Amino acid sequence: MSNSEVLLEALRTVNDPELRRPITELDMVQSAQLDGQKARVTILLTIAGCPMRSTIEAEVTAALLGVAEVEDVDVTLGVMDPQQRAALRERLASRRTPFSDPQSLTRVIAVASGKGGVGKSSITANLAAHLASQGLKVGLIDADVHGFSIPSLMGITQNPTRMDDMILPPVAHGVKVISIGMFLDSNQPVIWRGPMLHRALEQFLSDVYFGDLDYLFLDLPPGTGDMAISVSQLLPNSELLVITTPQSTATEVAERAGTIALQTDQKVLGVVENMSFLQLPDGTRMEVFGSGGGENLSESLTRQLGYEVNLLSQIPLEESVRVGSDQGTPVVLGAAQSPAALALQELAEKLVQRPRGLAGRSLPMSF
Numbered sequence: 001m002s003n004s005e006v007l008l009e010a011l012r013t014v015n016d017p018e019l020r021r022p023i024t025e026l027d028m029v030q031s032a033q034l035d036g037q038k039a040r041v042t043i044l045l046t047i048a049g050c051p052m053r054s055t056i057e058a059e060v061t062a063a064l065l066g067v068a069e070v071e072d073v074d075v076t077l078g079v080m081d082p083q084q085r086a087a088l089r090e091r092l093a094s095r096r097t098p099f100s101d102p103q104s105l106t107r108v109i110a111v112a113s114g115k116g117g118v119g120k121s122s123i124t125a126n127l128a129a130h131l132a133s134q135g136l137k138v139g140l141i142d143a144d145v146h147g148f149s150i151p152s153l154m155g156i157t158q159n160p161t162r163m164d165d166m167i168l169p170p171v172a173h174g175v176k177v178i179s180i181g182m183f184l185d186s187n188q189p190v191i192w193r194g195p196m197l198h199r200a201l202e203q204f205l206s207d208v209y210f211g212d213l214d215y216l217f218l219d220l221p222p223g224t225g226d227m228a229i230s231v232s233q234l235l236p237n238s239e240l241l242v243i244t245t246p247q248s249t250a251t252e253v254a255e256r257a258g259t260i261a262l263q264t265d266q267k268v269l270g271v272v273e274n275m276s277f278l279q280l281p282d283g284t285r286m287e288v289f290g291s292g293g294g295e296n297l298s299e300s301l302t303r304q305l306g307y308e309v310n311l312l313s314q315i316p317l318e319e320s321v322r323v324g325s326d327q328g329t330p331v332v333l334g335a336a337q338s339p340a341a342l343a344l345q346e347l348a349e350k351l352v353q354r355p356r357g358l359a360g361r362s363l364p365m366s367f
């Protein structure tokens with residue numbers, strides 16, 4: 001191998017943090033030469049002011065210092081010209097199978113609840129973060145347009161990078177995340193009607209570069225609104241996970257969110273009961289929000305949908321979940337051994353084990 005080839009080999013281990021592919025594959029390495037014991041490389045960033053420039057520079061330096069012949073590294077950061085960027089965009093676009101395509105291998109899981117505040121977003125963030133920590137490729141769309149909380153739950157302050165009309169989502173805890181909140185000034189409320197919500201989701205699905213994903217999670221707004229319908233139209237393969245608390249009032253509204261699957265032909269994967277109990281220091285369980293909600297919901301959805309809709313998990317009410325949310329580190333990562341984290345990890349594993357199937361879904365008719 002020539003000296004430059006040795007350097008390129010080392011650079012193959014460096015991924016672009018947003019595109020998550022080796023920088024060598026993305027044509028970001030303009031030159032790499034060994035000058036005595038000094039490696040001189042020029043890396044082309046996708047856009048000027050790339051928020052990841054210092055990460056890329058540090059990773060390139062570290063990779064090159066791992067080469068036996070290299071004592072010192074000189075990294076020059078340049079920027080792709082419009083033609084180079086267009087070529088890259090085209091290459092990325094040509095590789096992706098739309099999530100709506102029946103051939104897509106990505107499992108799309110939309111997380112729904114009847115009412116707000118039951119922990120739907122926290123559970124979605126934790127499932128995504130856990131699966132990413134297991135090496136799976138995971139994306140997360142915060143479709144809860146009126147109460148977008150995913151960026152803060154995932155600890156994201158960075159805006160998406162725009163590469164012309166392609167949007168590169170920020171990556172947090174290994175998950176590619178996009179949210180309406182990232183496109184609004186400060187905390188302004190979203191007063192959008194159905195068609196605008198539909199368009200926003202459509203744009204997320206077409207313009208955001210998620211790459212190949214194993215799992216795509218959607219945090220739906222609470223209730224049975226327009227977004228739920230849009231998700232079923234734009235992502236007909238998506239499956240629903242319904243979150244409730246043990247309270248009977250929460251269960252009644254959650255039932256409506258679950259039975260929407262009858263109209264949309266989506267499969268309901270199961271029910272999750274959150275805030276099921278508070279473990280007291282003496283080991284007893286205090287049922288702060290009552291009991292039986294998850295079980296009742298599972299039974300009534302099973303009856304109404306005509307197939308088994310199981311209660312997949314009961315997650316305790318625990319301070320560590322709230323702390324994790326506030327700190328932007330999902331509890332499955334921040335306090336991985338806590339009972340709530342263990343329950344969430346087990347739930348994620350159950351979802352992964354479930355084969356993707358058509359059971360319970362009506363097959364499209366062709367005449």
Ligand SMILES: Nc1ncnc2c1ncn2[C@@H]1O[C@H](COP(=O)(O)OP(=O)(O)OP(=O)(O)O)[C@@H](O)[C@H]1O
Nearest residue numbers: 116117118119120121122147316317318321322325
């Ligand atoms: N098991 C739990 N134990 C303790 N706190 C929890 C638990 N689950 C959620 N929380 C906390 O409850 C609050 C509401 O949770 P979250 O935002 O996830 O609910 P949500 O159903 O997504 O609400 P909305 O749809 O209104 O955004 C958050 O502060 C979160 O940290």
